Amino acid sequence: MNSCYIDWLPDDVLRIIFKLVCEEDQAAFHDYSMQNERRGRHWDDWQKDYYHYQDMYAEGINDPPPSALISAMGVCQRWNCLISQTPTLWTVLQISFGDGPASLEYTRTFLQRSGTHPLRITLLWNDPRNPFNGVPQLLSPSYASNPPVSVDETVAGAYLVLIIIELHAQVHRWREFTLRTTSQTHIHQALLLISRPCVHPAHMLEKLHLQLVHGQFDEDPIHYGPLIFPGSASPISDLTLFGMSWSWLSPTVFSSHIVNLRIHYCIPVHEDDRDTSTTAKVLSQLLGALVNLQTLALEVDMDPLAADIMSPIELPHLHYLAIKSWTMNCWMAKFLHNVHMPNLRILTLDGVDYDFELMEADFEDILHELIRLTKEDPSNSPLELDELHLVNFTHRADPQLLHCLYKQMTTLKVFTLGPATSYANDAWAMGLLPTPRGLADLPLPGLRTLLLFDVSRDVVRHIVLERLPLTGPLEELYYREEKGQEKQNEIIPDDWQDQVEKYHRIGDVKSERYCDVVNRRWSYLD
Numbered sequence: 001m002n003s004c005y006i007d008w009l010p011d012d013v014l015r016i017i018f019k020l021v022c023e024e025d026q027a028a029f030h031d032y033s034m035q036n037e038r039r040g041r042h043w044d045d046w047q048k049d050y051y052h053y054q055d056m057y058a059e060g061i062n063d064p065p066p067s068a069l070i071s072a073m074g075v076c077q078r079w080n081c082l083i084s085q086t087p088t089l090w091t092v093l094q095i096s097f098g099d100g101p102a103s104l105e106y107t108r109t110f111l112q113r114s115g116t117h118p119l120r121i122t123l124l125w126n127d128p129r130n131p132f133n134g135v136p137q138l139l140s141p142s143y144a145s146n147p148p149v150s151v152d153e154t155v156a157g158a159y160l161v162l163i164i165i166e167l168h169a170q171v172h173r174w175r176e177f178t179l180r181t182t183s184q185t186h187i188h189q190a191l192l193l194i195s196r197p198c199v200h201p202a203h204m205l206e207k208l209h210l211q212l213v214h215g216q217f218d219e220d221p222i223h224y225g226p227l228i229f230p231g232s233a234s235p236i237s238d239l240t241l242f243g244m245s246w247s248w249l250s251p252t253v254f255s256s257h258i259v260n261l262r263i264h265y266c267i268p269v270h271e272d273d274r275d276t277s278t279t280a281k282v283l284s285q286l287l288g289a290l291v292n293l294q295t296l297a298l299e300v301d302m303d304p305l306a307a308d309i310m311s312p313i314e315l316p317h318l319h320y321l322a323i324k325s326w327t328m329n330c331w332m333a334k335f336l337h338n339v340h341m342p343n344l345r346i347l348t349l350d351g352v353d354y355d356f357e358l359m360e361a362d363f364e365d366i367l368h369e370l371i372r373l374t375k376e377d378p379s380n381s382p383l384e385l386d387e388l389h390l391v392n393f394t395h396r397a398d399p400q401l402l403h404c405l406y407k408q409m410t411t412l413k414v415f416t417l418g419p420a421t422s423y424a425n426d427a428w429a430m431g432l433l434p435t436p437r438g439l440a441d442l443p444l445p446g447l448r449t450l451l452l453f454d455v456s457r458d459v460v461r462h463i464v465l466e467r468l469p470l471t472g473p474l475e476e477l478y479y480r481e482e483k484g485q486e487k488q489n490e491i492i493p494d495d496w497q498d499q500v501e502k503y504h505r506i507g508d509v510k511s512e513r514y515c516d517v518v519n520r521r522w523s524y525l526d
Contacts, residue, residue, distance in 0.1 A: 014079070018072065019089065022069055024068060025069055026094065029065060029094040033124055044211075064099060087117050088117060091119060092119075096125075101159065104162050108166055111166060111167070118173055119170065119175055120176040121167060121176065123178065123179045123190075125186055125187075126180055126213055157183070157186050160186055171194070172203060174205050175207070176205075177205065179210055180211035180213065184212060187244070192225070195228045196230075198230075201231050202229045205235070208234075209240040210248070211242040212242065212244050227248060227250045229253070230250070234253065234257075235257045238258075239253070240262040254286040255290075259292060259294045260295045261295070261297070263283075263298055264299035265299070280302050280331075287313050291316065295319065297322040297323075298322070315339060315340065318341045319344065319346065321346070322347075324349075324350035324352055325352060332366050333368065333369040342383075345387065347385055347388050348389040348514050351391065363393065367405055371408065386412065387412070387416075389418060389451075389514065390416060391419060392418065392420055399427070402427070402428065407441060410446055412447060413446055413449060414450075415450055416451040418512070418514065419453045419509070420454050425452065429459050429460070429463060430463075432463050433467075438470065442471065447467075449474070449475055449477075450463075455479075455482075460496070461492060461493070464499050464500060468499055473499055473500050476502045478506055479503070479506060480506035481505075504524055505525040506524065509522040510522055
């Protein structure tokens with residue numbers, strides 16, 4: 001008789017344990033999916049120079065995590081039967097390129113064992129050996145034109161097609177669908193299959209993430225063929241289009257159901273044959289239908305002519321807005337002017353660092369528009385931001401404009417000056433200093449949490465000490481000193497760190513993506 005205590009556990013208890021194992025598998029795969037297959041980068045952190053990626057390749061390639069649930073099936077016949085016959089354990093399908101030929105058989109097994117339950121599907125079809133896995137084509141002259149299609153890529157594409165065919169037969173059960181590739185060929189093959197008419201439409205689909213990770217200046221061309229999910233009125237509430245043109249989607253997808261939207265679409269505005277005005281017009285039309293949108297991340301580049309044709313947009317429920325753009329100075333002010341966002345509370349602006357020479361773009365138009373939005377006006381309620389996060393702002397702002405803006409932002413509690421060039425944030429930080437007129441003229445009077453990168457130590461000291469008599473101590477101060485300035489900082493007195501309730505020295509930042517900066521993903525120094 002087997003004396004192992006675990007054999008005494010009833011089936012219901014084992015199912016609870018296996019469910020927890022599934023959740024651990026899903027969490028591990030999610031962490032893996034957030035990383036680029038080359039160690040050290042997030043999957044969407046790909047606008048870096050070619051040599052960074054050569055270094056990452058030398059560090060090796062991450063393999064997908066093994067499934068603990070599959071391993072558990074091999075423990076004994078009882079566990080195998082129990083896991084196989086419990087459909088709720090088979091509702092989350094997560095497959096990566098690294099699974100190879102076994103991915104097709106696993107997909108078929110998964111669909112059979114999940115019964116009729118709704119499905120959450122993630123396909124990571126990004127080949128880590130592909131030289132264009134996030135490497136900018138602009139800096140790789142040997143592949144100036146389209147890269148050659150390898151035999152491995154062709155085989156991988158064939159497997160992806162077979163997997164999509166199996167999954168599309170169950171499209172009526174899709175609850176969530178994420179597809180990421182490093183190949184335009186692969187993602188186009190997959191989307192063309194999804195665009196085929198289906199007896200049962202995707203009426204349950206709530207989350208759709210399409211991610212094409214390719215050269216930073218290459219956009220997915222406008223699609224004029226069939227649209228995906230034909231005949232479906234999918235209640236999609238969470239939509240991400242990364243590197244993908246929205247022309248693949250029916251306008252009905254952009255409906256009042258959408259709550260969260262992220263669009264990353266690089267338009268090479270330096271080329272004369274790109275019609276960015278058409279892109280801007282369509283984008284404004286699509287956004288105009290999203291009356292229940294709550295979070296919006298726009299990572300796009302447009303030229304001034306494109307911004308001129310944007311029509312007024314009403315986003316009454318928008319709470320969070322992030323804009324990341326290399327050409328922000330060309331269109332951002334007009335976007336803010338045309339979009340009515342009365343409930344916006346968190347604003348993040350990223351001027352983008354491509355590891356090329358940072359441009360000191362003129363952000364004064366943006367400042368003027370923010371001043372207009374935050375000004376008390378009898379005909380309009382002012383914009384009442386709780387948080388403002390600025391990343392990669394290199395322009396030396398006009399002190400008078402900054403003071404005017406800061407003085408009007410009475411509700412702001414959290415302010416971030418994120419990574420930039422050496423001391424580029426000093427002008428923005430010095431705008432926080434009090435004026436001789438005291439409290440009545442104080443910049444950001446409600447400020448409680450301050451996050452500062454690349455600001456000189458002397459400026460930080462003056463901010464802390466000079467604001468102290470008027471507002472009391474800051475609740476939290478996060479500060480990263482500019483590297484290489486240790487000797488210059490030795491002469492600055494250490495009489496300010498204890499004048500804040502909580503002082504944190506920022507160490508290594510997980511990445512300089514705006515989301516990691518805003519969410520404070522970094523280490524701390526003693």
